[in-house]
Amino acid sequence: MALSEDLDQIEKAIKQLQIEWEKFFGGVERKPPNDLKAKVEALIRRHINAEIRNNTERFRYQNITARYNTFNEMWGKRLRALEEGRVMGVHGTHAKTPPPGPLRPERPAARPAGSGEVRIQDPERDSEAVRSLFDRFLEERQKTGESGAVKFEGFRKLIAQQASRILNEKGGQAVSFRLETKDGKVSLKAKALK
Numbered sequence: 001m002a003l004s005e006d007l008d009q010i011e012k013a014i015k016q017l018q019i020e021w022e023k024f025f026g027g028v029e030r031k032p033p034n035d036l037k038a039k040v041e042a043l044i045r046r047h048i049n050a051e052i053r054n055n056t057e058r059f060r061y062q063n064i065t066a067r068y069n070t071f072n073e074m075w076g077k078r079l080r081a082l083e084e085g086r087v088m089g090v091h092g093t094h095a096k097t098p099p100p101g102p103l104r105p106e107r108p109a110a111r112p113a114g115s116g117e118v119r120i121q122d123p124e125r126d127s128e129a130v131r132s133l134f135d136r137f138l139e140e141r142q143k144t145g146e147s148g149a150v151k152f153e154g155f156r157k158l159i160a161q162q163a164s165r166i167l168n169e170k171g172g173q174a175v176s177f178r179l180e181t182k183d184g185k186v187s188l189k190a191k192a193l194k
Contacts (some may be wrong), residue, residue, distance in 0.1 A: 003057050006043060010064055013040045014045050014071065021075050025082070032079065037072075044068060085119070117143075119193060121174040123160040133177055140179050140186040158188075166192050 017040055044065055054074040118133045120126045130193035134155045141150070163175040172192035180189050 003047060003052065003054075004049065007057065007060055008065060010043045010068075011038065013043065014064070014068055018071065020077075021071075025078055032075075040068065083171070085117075117176045117178040119174050119176050120159065120163055123156060123163055127156075130159050133159070133179075137179060137186060137188070140181060144181060144184045144186055145187060146184070160187070162190050167192055 013036065017033060017036050020029065020036055023029040024032050047061060048096050052061060118129050120129050120133075123130055131152070134150075134152055137155065138150065159177065162177075166172075170192040172194050175190050175194045176193050177188055177190050180187050
């Protein structure tokens, strides 16, 4: 395939990728468009080490790859912000959380709340959030040099017990868990979210 045809195909795929990412960030799609992203990157890599003699095509290729890299960096930042529970505007500024609409699921997926907190409504259904909290818990324990093995199943049961107790005693929609390190020990702090 000629380079100019590949460049046309890459530009078309990048436009489609932009649409797919916006669908994902808008709540229309549940999964990020990783398959299409991999295809675009494969097309770009096809010519990365090729000697492009035509100045126009070389300039166009460099422009397209620079634009893709800029978009890719922005999508990565927005994805990280989403995973951390922060909502980012298109240009990186903080935006208000949009109200639930017809395209948003009735019960939002559990995700870390602000400042490193993890929101858990039901430990059974919010297993990804519990796993994320567990991984961060192990990471913090490693940093402080705490010893002793912690198994995920025991951790999950502890979270389930605390969430159940707090929701029964204080009420609320969910429980927010955060890690706190004091005197070289990592502990969990929990509070009810109204």
